[in-house]
Amino acid sequence: GNTMLWLLLVTLVFGSAQGFDFSLLLKKAQEPEAAGGVSCVLCTLGTSIVEQMADIHDKTVEKVLEEICSFFPTEVQATCTYYVDLFGDDIVKLFIAGNNPDQVCHGLGACVNPQCLLWSTSEQAPVMPKPSFSLLQKKRAAQFDPWAWFNQLIDVLAKKHEPIFDFDSDRFSMEPTLRGSSWRGKDCNDFDAEIYPGRIENGKRLKTVDQNCNGIYMKDGIDYEAQYCANSGQLGTVVVGDSAGAHFHIPQEYLNASAIHSGTYKNLLFDLSNEFDVPEASPYTGYMETNPNGPVSSIYKALLKNNKCNHRDYQNIAVNGMRSGSALDLAKTLSRNQTTDNPVFLVLELIGNDVCSSHHDFSHFTTPAEFKKNILEILQYFDTTLPAGSHILTVGLATGSVLWDYMHARTHPIGTTYSNVYGYLNCLELNPCWTWLNSNATVRAAGDKRAAELSAVYPDIIQNNKFKNFDLDYVPFPLAEIEKVWSAKGGQDWQLIEPVDGFHPNQIADALMADYLAAHLNPEWFGPVNPNNDKITQTFGDQGGY
Numbered sequence: 453g454n455t456m457l458w459l460l461l462v463t464l465v466f467g468s469a470q471g472f473d474f475s476l477l478l479k480k481a482q483e484p485e486a487a488g489g490v491s492c493v494l495c496t497l498g499t500s501i502v503e504q505m506a507d508i509h510d511k512t513v514e515k516v517l518e519e520i521c522s523f524f525p526t527e528v529q530a531t532c533t534y535y536v537d538l539f540g541d542d543i544v545k546l547f548i549a550g551n552n553p554d555q556v557c558h559g560l561g562a563c564v565n566p567q568c569l570l571w572s573t574s575e576q577a578p579v580m581p582k583p584s585f586s587l588l589q590k591k592r593a594a595q596f597d598p599w600a601w602f603n604q605l606i607d608v609l610a611k612k613h614e615p616i617f618d619f620d621s622d623r624f625s626m627e628p629t630l631r632g633s634s635w636r637g638k639d640c641n642d643f644d645a646e647i648y649p650g651r652i653e654n655g656k657r658l659k660t661v662d663q664n665c666n667g668i669y670m671k672d673g674i675d676y677e678a679q680y681c682a683n684s685g686q687l688g689t690v691v692v693g694d695s696a697g698a699h700f701h702i703p704q705e706y707l708n709a710s711a712i713h714s715g716t717y718k719n720l721l722f723d724l725s726n727e728f729d730v731p732e733a734s735p736y737t738g739y740m741e742t743n744p745n746g747p748v749s750s751i752y753k754a755l756l757k758n759n760k761c762n763h764r765d766y767q768n769i770a771v772n773g774m775r776s777g778s779a780l781d782l783a784k785t786l787s788r789n790q791t792t793d794n795p796v797f798l799v800l801e802l803i804g805n806d807v808c809s810s811h812h813d814f815s816h817f818t819t820p821a822e823f824k825k826n827i828l829e830i831l832q833y834f835d836t837t838l839p840a841g842s843h844i845l846t847v848g849l850a851t852g853s854v855l856w857d858y859m860h861a862r863t864h865p866i867g868t869t870y871s872n873v874y875g876y877l878n879c880l881e882l883n884p885c886w887t888w889l890n891s892n893a894t895v896r897a898a899g900d901k902r903a904a905e906l907s908a909v910y911p912d913i914i915q916n917n918k919f920k921n922f923d924l925d926y927v928p929f930p931l932a933e934i935e936k937v938w939s940a941k942g943g944q945d946w947q948l949i950e951p952v953d954g955f956h957p958n959q960i961a962d963a964l965m966a967d968y969l970a971a972h973l974n975p976e977w978f979g980p981v982n983p984n985n986d987k988i989t990q991t992f993g994d995q996g997g998y
Contacts, residue, residue, distance in 0.1 A: 489880050489881065490882065491562045491563075492557060492562050492563035492564070492565075492568065492880060493876075493877070493880065493882060494562070495553075495556070495557035495560060495562035495563065496553050496554055496557045496562075496563065496570050496571075496876075497553075497570075497707070499543060499547075499553040499556050499557060500553040500570070500571070500709075500866055500867065501707065501712070501866070502516050502517065502520070502543070503547065503552075503553060504709030504710070504867060505520075505709045505712060508709055508710050512544075513543065513544050513547045513548075514540070514544045517536050517540045517543070517544070518536075520532070520536070521533050521536060522714065523712065523713070523714050523716060523717055524717050524720065525717065525718065525720055525721050527721060528720075528721070539560070542559075542560060543556060543560070546559045546560070552571050553570070553571055554569045554570055554571050565879065565880070567879060568876060568879035568880050569876065569879075570866075570868060570872060570873070570876045571868065612631070613631060613769065613771055613782060613785050614631055614785050615627070615630065615631045615632045615635075615636065616630035616631060616632070617630060617632060617642075618632075618639075618642065619642045619643055620639075620641075620642055620643055620644055620645040621645060622645040622646075622647075622648045623636065623648075623785065623787035624636050624637060624638070624639035624642075624648045624649060624665075625638075625639055625642065626638060626639050626640075626642045628722075628726075629722055629725035630725050630726075633998060634726055634730075634731050634732050634768075635731050635737075635768045635769075636649070636766065636767045636768065636787070637649030637650070637665060637763075637764030637765055637766050637767070637998075638665065638764055638996075638998055639665060640662055640665035640996070641665075646663070647661070647662075647663050647664075647665065648664070648665060648787070649664060649665045649666070649688070649764040649765045649766070650664060650688040650765040650767075650787075650788070650793050650794055650796075651663060651789070651793050651794070652664070652792055652793060652794060653677055653678075654792070659675050659677065659678075662677075662996075663677075664677075664764075664765070665763075665764050665996075666681070666760075666761055666762070666763040666764055666765065666995060667763055667764075667992050667994075667996040668680055668681060668760075668763075668988060668991075668992055668995065676988075676991060676992075679984070680760075680761065680984040680987060680988050680991075681761035681982075681984075684759055684761050684980070684982045684984070685759065685979040685980045685982075686759060686761050686762055686765070686794040686795075686979070687755050687759070687762060687765070687794060687795055687796060687797050687843075687978075687979045688762070688765035688766065688767065688788070688793070688794055688795070688796040688797070689736065689737055689750075689751050689752035689755055689762075689765065689766040689767070689796065689797050690736075690737075690766070690767045690768075690769065690786060690788075690796045690797070690798040691734065691736035691737055691751075691767075691768055691769065691799045691800075691801065692769045692770065692779065692782060692783050692786070692798065692799070692800050692801075692830075693769075693770040693774060693779075693799070693801035693802055693803075693847075694771065694772065694773065694774040694775075694801065694802055694803060694804070694805055695729065695771075695772040695773065695774075695956060696770075696803050696804075696956055696957060697734060697735075697736055697768065697770030697799070697801050698727070698729035698730075698731050698768060698770035698771065698772065699730045699731060699734040699735070699738070699959075699962060700728060700729050700730075700772060700950065700953065700956050701728065701729070701730045701733075701745070701950060701952075701956075701958070701959070702723070702728050702950075702952040702953070703716075703723075703952075704865045704951045704952050705865075706720075706952070707864075707865040707866050708865040708866075709867070727772060728772075729770075729772065730743075731768035731770070732748075732998075733745075733748045733750075733959060733962065734750060734768055734770070734962065735749070735750055735751070735957075735962040735963070735965045735966040735969075736750055736751045736752065736768065736799050736801075736966070737750060737751070737752045737766040737767070737768040738750035738752065738753065738962070738966070739752060739753065739756075739766065739998055743959055745958065745959035745960075746958065746959030746960040746962075746963060747959070747960070747963040748959070748963060749962075749963040749964075749966040749967050749970075750966045751799065751969065751970070752766045753966075754966070754970045755797060755978055755979055758978050758979050758980065758981050758982065759979050759980070759982040759985070760982060760984075760985045760988040760989065760995065761982060761988070762979070763995045763996075764995075764996075764998065765794065767787065769782055769783070769785055769786055770801075773805055773884070774802060774805060775802065775805045775806050775818065776802050776806050776822075776826035776827060776830075777818065777822070777826055779800075779802060779826065779830055780826070780829050780830050780833060783830050783833055783834065784833065786834075786837065788837055788838055788839065789839075790837065790838065790839045791839075793839055794839060795838065795839045795840065795841040795842040795843075795922075796838060796839070796843070797842070797843045797845070797977055797978070798834070798838070798842060798843065798844045798845070798922070799844075799845045799846075799847060800827075800830065800831075800844060800846045801846075801847035801929075802847075802849070803847060803848070803849050803850045804849060804850050804852055804885065804888075804903070806823060806849065806902075806903075806906055807849065807852070807887050807888075807899045807902045807903050807906070808852075808884060808886075808887055808888065808899075809884070809885070809886060809887070810881050810882055810883055810884055810886055811881075811886065812878070812881065812886055817902045818902075818906065820905045820906060820908070820909055823906045823909050824909045824912070824913065827846070827910070827913060828913060828917070831844070831913070831917070831919060831924070834919075834921075834922065835919045835921050835922065838922055839921065840920070840921045841922075842921055842922040843922055843923055843924075843925070843977045844923075844924050844925070845925050845926070845927065845969075845973065845977075846910045846913075846914075846924070846925070846926045847926075847927055847929055848903075848906075848907030848910060848926065848927065848928040848929045849903035849904075849906050849907045849929060850903065850929045850931060851900050851903060851904075851929070851931065851932070852885070852887065852888035852896070852899055852900065852903065853888055853893075853896035853897065853899065853900050854931065854932075854945075855888050855889065855949065855954065855955060856874075856888065856889065856890065856891070856896055857945075858945045858946045858948075858949055859946055859949060859954045860874070860891070862946055864951075864952075864954065865951055865952060870954045871891060873954070874889040874890065874891070874954070875891065877889075878890065885955065887899035889954070889955065907928060907929075910926040911926055914926055925973065925974070925977075927969065927972070927973070930965060930968050930969075931948075931961070933968055934957075934961055934964040934965055934968060935948060937964055937968070938960070938961075938964060943960075947960065948960055948961040948964075949961070
């Protein structure tokens with residue numbers, strides 16, 4: 453493709469977007485058979501964008517390849533140039549010979565299965581000018597391999613779901629990315645493990661110190677924390693779940709050749725270091741006032757509206773691709789002390805990965821018995837760690853077959869239909885949700901059936917189990933209800949889905965979901981209204997922001 457960084461970006465689009473683990477994807481890319489899978493996707497989508505940019509701007513492919521590296525952040529331009537120099541001549545030759553991106557990538561040796569085509573409609577063999585090295589041969593011959601550097605970066609992100617920059621090891625950070633304050637409330641002192649969002653003020657410490665980072669503290673001799681927040685019913689917000697809870701999002705202009713310009717990738721490194729998630733706009737922990745992709749509404753903002761003493765008390769512990777079987781380990785990264793911290797409103801949402809996989813069979817489905825065991829273990833763990841008076845909301849699995857109904861006939865930002873993209877990935881056995889992103893209605897229905905069976909586990913647990921430190925509720929995943937609200941406003945169903953991955957709820961859907969939950973849940977779960985809210989704003993403004 454035009455650059456390895458660009459191709460790696462595409463990997464993440466169709467990897468983490470639909471529940472595919474970063475580290476697993478990297479392992480696949482390094483296996484000998486990768487030429488028929490990951491490398492094929494990388495090459496085909498990357499060269500598609502190069503070809504389209506050449507057509508749109510009336511330039512040669514060679515000229516686009518010369519210019520494209522300048523579009524990336526300075527830190528990665530050298531890597532981009534390296535790969536353009538390595539593969540550019542052969543890509544240009546293959547395009548000049550009349551090949552389309554599928555054929556170019558077969559000619560390079562990146563693709564090996566003639567049945568797996570994104571663009572081609574015939575089985576005609578590609579015109580091949582016999583490049584001196586195949587894609588994989590060149591990779592092995594390279595003395596410098598930026599892929600290894602990127603591998604290490606993603607390996608850290610995939611395995612460590614706690615802040616990377618956390619000097620006092622309290623699981624809160626002053627840096628936004630790498631699981632920092634984008635995910636968990638900003639630490640106001642990263643050298644003191646007893647100062648972090650959500651804690652109860654320690655009366656033995658100086659009251660001029662903001663111990664819980666909510667921006668309220670003693671000044672002018674007045675203990676405002678005690679005056680405004682004591683006995684106000686403070687609650688933290690937590691989500692433990694998957695990419696929907698993390699709000700997975702990749703800007704569609706990253707893949708839309710007509711929208712790519714010199715500033716398109718200015719936030720690329722930030723996006724990469726946040727795993728292409730936007731927890732700041734999640735329906736659970738979102739704190740942004742506005743977002744270019746739609747309104748931001750969240751459980752956290754609802755709690756904050758009721759009580760400004762809850763400022764910064766949020767933890768987004770959601771990971772792309774999370775299944776119930778791995779969620780207990782994820783839950784254990786929650787930072788909450790039963791004695792020193794305030795209670796929480798915790799959302800447990802696993803809306804699809806227990807029925808989603810790239811495998812072309814149903815063996816990957818989590819069984820109801822397994823799911824029940826997994827969820828019970830998580831809840832039992834929370835009962836030993838959450839402060840008394842907490843609340844846990846469980847969210848059911850999605851009825852994912854609607855994704856095909858909404859999206860299959862529409863055009864993906866890459867320029868072909870979602871049906872073609874889904875089918876292409878299925879052919880390569882790289883579609884992370886073969887179950888629902890599938891033209892076979894029987895397969896999609898089987899996914900819905902198992903999803904419903906797994907969702908039914910939650911009410912069963914609620915009916916037959918009691919927990920000491922939290923009450924428990926359940927809500928079916930409300931996509932149908934959200935769609936009705938959106939339709940009444942004149943919207944269309946496809947406008948609720950992320951355009952790049954064609955899988956996740958987008959910003960509009962997330963905001964509607966948060967509003968739906970706020971309207972339908974027990975209002976006591978959102979805590980009482982603090983009568984001092986206006987005084988807090990008058991005294992402390994934005995309370996230090998985020």
